[in-house]
Amino acid sequence: MRAVVFNRELSYQPNYPAPNPAEGECLVQVRLAGICATDLHLTRGYMDFSGVLGHEMVGTVLEGPTDWTGKRVVCEINHVCGQCKLCQSGLSNHCKNRTVMGIAGRDGCFADLVTVNQKNLHLVPDSVSDEEAVFVEPLAAAYQVLAQSFIDSRTSVSVVGAGRLGLLVAQVLATKGCNLTVVGRNPNKLLLCEKKGVQAIHVDELVARQDRDVVVECSGSPAGMKVAMELVRPRGTIILKSTCADNEALDLAPIVVNEISVVGSRCGPFGEALNALAREAIEVRSMISKTFPIEDAIKAFDAAADPRNIKTLLSMG
Amino acid sequence: MRAVVFNRELSYQPNYPAPNPAEGECLVQVRLAGICATDLHLTRGYMDFSGVLGHEMVGTVLEGPTDWTGKRVVCEINHVCGQCKLCQSGLSNHCKNRTVMGIAGRDGCFADLVTVNQKNLHLVPDSVSDEEAVFVEPLAAAYQVLAQSFIDSRTSVSVVGAGRLGLLVAQVLATKGCNLTVVGRNPNKLLLCEKKGVQAIHVDELVARQDRDVVVECSGSPAGMKVAMELVRPRGTIILKSTCADNEALDLAPIVVNEISVVGSRCGPFGEALNALAREAIEVRSMISKTFPIEDAIKAFDAAADPRNIKTLLSMG
Numbered sequence: 001m002r003a004v005v006f007n008r009e010l011s012y013q014p015n016y017p018a019p020n021p022a023e024g025e026c027l028v029q030v031r032l033a034g035i036c037a038t039d040l041h042l043t044r045g046y047m048d049f050s051g052v053l054g055h056e057m058v059g060t061v062l063e064g065p066t067d068w069t070g071k072r073v074v075c076e077i078n079h080v081c082g083q084c085k086l087c088q089s090g091l092s093n094h095c096k097n098r099t100v101m102g103i104a105g106r107d108g109c110f111a112d113l114v115t116v117n118q119k120n121l122h123l124v125p126d127s128v129s130d131e132e133a134v135f136v137e138p139l140a141a142a143y144q145v146l147a148q149s150f151i152d153s154r155t156s157v158s159v160v161g162a163g164r165l166g167l168l169v170a171q172v173l174a175t176k177g178c179n180l181t182v183v184g185r186n187p188n189k190l191l192l193c194e195k196k197g198v199q200a201i202h203v204d205e206l207v208a209r210q211d212r213d214v215v216v217e218c219s220g221s222p223a224g225m226k227v228a229m230e231l232v233r234p235r236g237t238i239i240l241k242s243t244c245a246d247n248e249a250l251d252l253a254p255i256v257v258n259e260i261s262v263v264g265s266r267c268g269p270f271g272e273a274l275n276a277l278a279r280e281a282i283e284v285r286s287m288i289s290k291t292f293p294i295e296d297a298i299k300a301f302d303a304a305a306d307p308r309n310i311k312t313l314l315s316m317g
Numbered sequence: 318m319r320a321v322v323f324n325r326e327l328s329y330q331p332n333y334p335a336p337n338p339a340e341g342e343c344l345v346q347v348r349l350a351g352i353c354a355t356d357l358h359l360t361r362g363y364m365d366f367s368g369v370l371g372h373e374m375v376g377t378v379l380e381g382p383t384d385w386t387g388k389r390v391v392c393e394i395n396h397v398c399g400q401c402k403l404c405q406s407g408l409s410n411h412c413k414n415r416t417v418m419g420i421a422g423r424d425g426c427f428a429d430l431v432t433v434n435q436k437n438l439h440l441v442p443d444s445v446s447d448e449e450a451v452f453v454e455p456l457a458a459a460y461q462v463l464a465q466s467f468i469d470s471r472t473s474v475s476v477v478g479a480g481r482l483g484l485l486v487a488q489v490l491a492t493k494g495c496n497l498t499v500v501g502r503n504p505n506k507l508l509l510c511e512k513k514g515v516q517a518i519h520v521d522e523l524v525a526r527q528d529r530d531v532v533v534e535c536s537g538s539p540a541g542m543k544v545a546m547e548l549v550r551p552r553g554t555i556i557l558k559s560t561c562a563d564n565e566a567l568d569l570a571p572i573v574v575n576e577i578s579v580v581g582s583r584c585g586p587f588g589e590a591l592n593a594l595a596r597e598a599i600e601v602r603s604m605i606s607k608t609f610p611i612e613d614a615i616k617a618f619d620a621a622a623d624p625r626n627i628k629t630l631l632s633m634g
Contacts, residue, residue, distance in 0.1 A: 046570075086551060091551055091552055093576075094551030094552065094575060094576070148576075225569070234403060234408055234411030235408055235411065240569065240572055240573050241573065242573065243569075243570040243573045243574065249566050249567075250566075250567055250569070252542070252557065252560075252567070253363075253560040254581075255557055255579065255581035256557050256558065256559065256560045256581040256582065256583055257560065257581070257583060258411065258581060259411070259465070259580070259581045259582060259583055260580075260581045261578055261579070261580045261581070262572065262578070262579040262580075263576070263577075263578045263579075264571075264572035264573040264574070264575060264576045264577050264578070265573065265576060266573055266574060266576055
């Protein structure tokens with residue numbers, strides 16, 4: 001099968017061995033997949049991953065229980081044991097024995113075929129297109145912000161970073177009617193925010209106001225964390241969404257002095273994301289910058305790394 | 318008056334001008350003062366402070382309202398406006414207009430005399446000695462941990478750092494009957510923990526278990542934060558107590574991946590600290606390593622920087 005493989009370097013491989021589903025797993029034919037900042041970090045050595053990349057996808061079940069075969073699905077990425085203490089205490093996303101699709105110990109979806117635990121599948125409603133469904137994984141991660149902090153119409157919130165994830169988080173927050181601003185760098189992305197009715201501010205025009213109740217850090221850079229600390233009010237909350245491959249010296253004293261809470265936030269509820277797309281509460285198509293056939297994966301990765309682009313997709317069609 | 322002054326360099330000054338209390342302020346004669354890690358950081362440029370150092374003290378009111386004069390007192394360090402939005406929303410410790418005794422915009426207590434807002438004074442009960450009362454400020458900061466996280470007998474907690482602050486935090490946590498360990502480096506300090514009935518572990522013997530509900534970072538070093546991230550469980554909490562003058566590259570990815578909450582924690586409730594000393598719930602005298610007359614302040618600062626010592630005091634008597 002065709003596959004995009006990272007093994008010290010990134011390569012497109014036209015004849016990669018097809019996977020065999022283990023017990024409890026389904027074989028899924030990938031239709032469309034999304035490239036995310038984590039994929040870019042993985043190609044710079046994050047997590048020491050090697051194998052088929054990719055964890056954002058929509059596909060069709062080829063092999064599995066009869067009530068699933070032929071169905072269009074999206075897949076949760078954490079494959080968990082279901083038996084450890086963390087799994088049994090409701091924290092299965094943190095299962096110590098987990099593998100993570102295209103990130104840790106398990107091949108990903110930048111390929112024609114991928115194997116996935118049947119329990120990880122979610123049916124995609126007919127009203128949700130492939131181009132929308134491919135956003136379910138990152139949109140679920142955006143919804144996780146609401147699961148980890150209380151945000152309502154009285155909450156002032158800033159999103160730092162107007163990239164792929166920042167724009168999804170901003171849209172999710174906007175559904176709460178909160179006082180919302182997005183801080184970014186790229187004029188086109190800031191314009192997209194404004195089109196969606198969200199106030200956008202260029203980072204160079206920012207004043208260190210320390211008056212926001214909640215700041216969501218989506219920039220993936222240490223500079224973004226610094227901006228977040230300048231925006232959040234004393235006793236406020238910074239939600240840290242993006243892992244960051246580049247370490248840099250970061251002065252944590254403001255966290256102590258201003259008694260800030262920094263809350264790490266990773267994967268989120270697929271159900272909420274699917275539901276939001278089905279009832280058109282979140283619009284994602286305008287975020288698609290380019291779609292490449294899987295054969296052009298190397299070009300697609302370059303495009304995904306270009307800050308002028310928002311979402312870059314890989315098509316297996 | 319005698320005073321310990323930092324102005325690009327640390328000096329003992331035998332004839333420093335005595336302060337004049339402004340309206341609402343009292344003049345306090347300092348009896349005994351404690352040197353804290355923040356003082357050491359200030360002498361390395363933290364906060365760009367210049368003036369009389371010192372914020373941990375017990376003294377006698379010389380000038381002020383008649384019901385206060387002659388009384389033995391401890392003093393809250395944040396001098397606030399009482400009128401800004403933060404003051405009026407119960408966050409006066411974060412007042413934007415605040416000055417902080419010996420830390421920001423206000424002379425401190427390493428001197429014969431210091432001026433303090435009358436509202437910042439707390440009466441010291443007769444049963445609490447000077448040697449105990451001088452610990453009220455850092456002990457209050459230790460109690461702040463309980464104000465910012467829920468800890469009971471079912472909570473597993475580790476304290477990273479067995480220094481001045483770590484030993485106070487450990488004692489405060491022990492009163493909750495939680496499953497408690499202290500991680501440190503200095504054998505004498507670890508022995509003191511064990512004497513107080515708290516399990517102590519040398520940092521080199523530590524296993525990265527990621528199973529603690531709460532970790533309190535009191536080491537004041539970026540290495541301590543790294544240890545904290547290795548100890549805390551997924552979705553657990555790191556309470557960050559110590560500001561750290563030395564920035565170092567710190568990989569924040571574990572915070573996101575394990576969805577950890579990092580909660581900054583600064584000053585705390587003086588009432589709780591005084592009460593705990595009065596009813597002998599917390600023992601502090603065994604933490605005093607050395608007491609220097611104020612004239613020997615430079616030696617005292619050297620002793621405070623020596624990791625073999627715990628608490629170093631300055632006596633004005």
